[in-house]
Amino acid sequence: MIHVIAFYLFAVMTIGSGAITILSRNPVHSVLWLILAFFNAAGLMILVGAEFIAMLLVIVYVGAVAVLFLFVVMMLDIDFAELRAGFVKNFPFGMLIAVVLLAEMVLGIGAYKAGALQLGTPDGTAAQPLGTSNIEAIGALLYSRYLFLFEAAGIILLVAMIGAIVLTHRQRGDTRGQKISKQIARRPDEATVNVKPEVGKGVSL
Amino acid sequence: MDWSQSLRLIAPEETLSIAGLILLLVAAWGGDKASRLISILTVAALVAAGIMVSPALCGATMGPDASAFFGQFHADAFASYAKVLIYISAAASLVIAPVFFERFNAMRAEYPILVLFAALGMGIMVSAGDLLTLYIGLEMNSLAAYVLAAFLRNDGRSAEAGLKYFVLGALASGILLFGMSLTYGFTGTTSFSGINAALAGGLSHGALFGIVFMLAGLAFKVSAVPFHMWTPDVYEGAPTPVTMFFATAPKVAAMGLMMRVLLDAFSDQAAAWQQIVLFLALASIVVGALGAIGQTNIKRLMAYSSINNVGFILVGLAVATPQGASAMLFYLAIYIAMSLGGFAVILMLKDEDGNYVEHIPSYAGLSRTRPGLALGLAMIMFSLAGIPPLFGFWGKFLVFKAAVDGGMIALAALGFAASVIGAFYYLKVVKIIYFDEPADVVKGESDIWHKLILVISCVVISPLGFFLTKWLGGLTDTAATALFHAL
Numbered sequence: 001m002i003h004v005i006a007f008y009l010f011a012v013m014t015i016g017s018g019a020i021t022i023l024s025r026n027p028v029h030s031v032l033w034l035i036l037a038f039f040n041a042a043g044l045m046i047l048v049g050a051e052f053i054a055m056l057l058v059i060v061y062v063g064a065v066a067v068l069f070l071f072v073v074m075m076l077d078i079d080f081a082e083l084r085a086g087f088v089k090n091f092p093f094g095m096l097i098a099v100v101l102l103a104e105m106v107l108g109i110g111a112y113k114a115g116a117l118q119l120g121t122p123d124g125t126a127a128q129p130l131g132t133s134n135i136e137a138i139g140a141l142l143y144s145r146y147l148f149l150f151e152a153a154g155i156i157l158l159v160a161m162i163g164a165i166v167l168t169h170r171q172r173g174d175t176r177g178q179k180i181s182k183q184i185a186r187r188p189d190e191a192t193v194n195v196k197p198e199v200g201k202g203v204s205l
Numbered sequence: 206m207d208w209s210q211s212l213r214l215i216a217p218e219e220t221l222s223i224a225g226l227i228l229l230l231v232a233a234w235g236g237d238k239a240s241r242l243i244s245i246l247t248v249a250a251l252v253a254a255g256i257m258v259s260p261a262l263c264g265a266t267m268g269p270d271a272s273a274f275f276g277q278f279h280a281d282a283f284a285s286y287a288k289v290l291i292y293i294s295a296a297a298s299l300v301i302a303p304v305f306f307e308r309f310n311a312m313r314a315e316y317p318i319l320v321l322f323a324a325l326g327m328g329i330m331v332s333a334g335d336l337l338t339l340y341i342g343l344e345m346n347s348l349a350a351y352v353l354a355a356f357l358r359n360d361g362r363s364a365e366a367g368l369k370y371f372v373l374g375a376l377a378s379g380i381l382l383f384g385m386s387l388t389y390g391f392t393g394t395t396s397f398s399g400i401n402a403a404l405a406g407g408l409s410h411g412a413l414f415g416i417v418f419m420l421a422g423l424a425f426k427v428s429a430v431p432f433h434m435w436t437p438d439v440y441e442g443a444p445t446p447v448t449m450f451f452a453t454a455p456k457v458a459a460m461g462l463m464m465r466v467l468l469d470a471f472s473d474q475a476a477a478w479q480q481i482v483l484f485l486a487l488a489s490i491v492v493g494a495l496g497a498i499g500q501t502n503i504k505r506l507m508a509y510s511s512i513n514n515v516g517f518i519l520v521g522l523a524v525a526t527p528q529g530a531s532a533m534l535f536y537l538a539i540y541i542a543m544s545l546g547g548f549a550v551i552l553m554l555k556d557e558d559g560n561y562v563e564h565i566p567s568y569a570g571l572s573r574t575r576p577g578l579a580l581g582l583a584m585i586m587f588s589l590a591g592i593p594p595l596f597g598f599w600g601k602f603l604v605f606k607a608a609v610d611g612g613m614i615a616l617a618a619l620g621f622a623a624s625v626i627g628a629f630y631y632l633k634v635v636k637i638i639y640f641d642e643p644a645d646v647v648k649g650e651s652d653i654w655h656k657l658i659l660v661i662s663c664v665v666i667s668p669l670g671f672f673l674t675k676w677l678g679g680l681t682d683t684a685a686t687a688l689f690h691a692l
Contacts, residue, residue: 121393152341159345163349
């Protein structure tokens with residue numbers, strides 16, 4: 001019973017906050033509603049027993065993607081009124097695409113349910129051992145069977161990082177960066193001078 | 206599975222990754238001043254990795270002995286052969302690079318490191334025994350390649366090349382991934398042996414779509430027609446040493462990957478993919494030859510030439526026999542020699558002020574001003590055209606012989622006819638440098654390393670190269686046998 005109540009709560013909240021994401025006038029509010037939708041989707045994932053995906057949703061989508069959206073929305077000067085201007089004109093076209101997508105999904109799922117698709121049977125390498133949570137199961141696979149690929153994927157991220165630095169980092173002549181070693185090596189007697197200025201003459205350094 | 210055996214089998218990959226990480230630290234502290242030192246050490250790492258893979262090639266390692274990490278990685282004779290070619294190309298594009306980049310004040314310590322990681326990724330590609338390994342290797346190579354294409358970031362053409370390559374490459378990766386997910390969905394496994402076993406009962410429509418999408422993605426990576434559009438622009442825009450790298454190592458890697466996918470995973474479905482490969486081969490030969498005719502930029506010409514050559518290599522794949530695979534590997538070795546020599550010449554064609562001359566009509570009468578260079582360029586052009594006394598002929602001969610022996614006489618005849626069209630533009634270059642009135646543009650001094658690479662590749666493609674046929678033929682036969690016994 002509590003399961004059903006939780007499901008309907010999360011589902012209604014997900015759809016509701018999804019709808020408000022599209023409808024709200026203020027883009028910052030949209031992003032905040034989107035975050036709420038992600039949290040509720042994560043709740044749904046926990047209900048079906050996929051707690052790893054639930055955590056990914058919170059960490060990756062809320063923690064990284066949504067925050068990135070927020071930055072983009074706040075930093076870019078986008079005229080949202082102008083963006084919405086073509087709404088009425090493009091509405092029929094958008095509806096057409098939505099109807100086509102819906103029809104395709106209905107057809108696809110219908111064909112699958114009717115048994116027209118012969119999907120392959122899993123070969124069992126990724127089967128979840130009894131009595132383990134799926135985080136444990138994924139971890140056990142990732143760090144043993146797929147160790148080589150996991151490490152290689154790490155190198156890909158390193159290459160991406162090198163690439164980003166190579167393409168964007170440059171030495172600029174017009175900035176005055178902090179030279180920490182020079183700051184620390186400075187001694188009080190080099191930094192300060194005692195002068196006895198005469199009255200009315202000023203100081204020359 | 207035995208962990209120690211697996212770790213031993215990936216020793217070349219370990220060497221390259223550790224060398225890359227250490228050199229990255231050297232680059233971090235040494236800065237761009239250390240780039241020459243890092244280049245030398247990178248070449249040393251590539252040589253070391255090449256020595257490590259050679260026992261598997263000479264000892265004809267294949268099958269379960271060469272399989273690491275539950276069959277995800279095959280360190281067999283086939284992979285070793287391809288890796289040797291890849292490491293040679295990577296080393297050559299490092300050796301020639303400093304002179305070029307120093308001219309633009311752009312020699313940076315990251316260049317050799319990116320080439321090293323690209324070579325590592327390509328090594329993983331040709332060893333793939335699993336869709337995941339395939340994709341990880343491919344992305345490691347591609348990401349490094351996108352950055353390398355845009356390496357001269359203050360040059361508009363280079364930035365354009367990098368962006369174009371990135372956008373189109375990302376699209377191709379997406380298509381490839383879509384095909385892989387379909388294949389996984391309809392076979393229930395990502396390992397090549399598993400896919401092979403699952404499809405033994407026949408090919409479902411879903412898996413067929415999987416093959417088609419995967420082939421489209423892979424054809425982009427080898428730049429086969431109709432997925433070749435990016436090639437001339439990227440080759441022209443990228444810095445010349447990078448173009449040399451693109452024209453050599455990734456071709457071997459992507460071709461090796463394609464052979465692994467089609468001849469291991471989908472080996473029993475040859476009837477399904479043969480017609481696709483046939484079309485790719487013939488279209489590449491024809492479009493590569495016709496497209497090159499109007500080009501006046503030597504780098505664009507080499508791009509079309511590479512498309513054309515990829516077509517000839519794919520003829521060997523379309524046959525789907527060990528003989529065809531062996532012919533492909535032989536052709537790849539000769540193609541590498543010709544491309545390295547060709548780009549070494551392009552890097553030596555400089556005007557008085559040391560600017561690189563890429564405009565073909567400016568080479569007029571080169572034979573009278575720089576006879577040695579003109580002879581080298583002419584030899585490479587004749588060899589690319591496949592004119593008999595030169596070694597390039599032998600590669601074409603082998604793939605067509607494999608096609609005839611495999612019963613595809615029509616394909617061989619069409620390919621042979623189309624190679625005559627290809628000969629036209631190669632001969633046009635020779636005519637310009639030998640028979641036109643001297644334009645007297647090319648005057649610059651050449652670097653010793655460029656000369657060395659040109660001389661070595663000219664010796665290989667000269668009639669002297671035919672002394673290699675027995676030895677190289679033995680190696681390619683071993684490699685092809687290993688490919689067919691990988692599962």
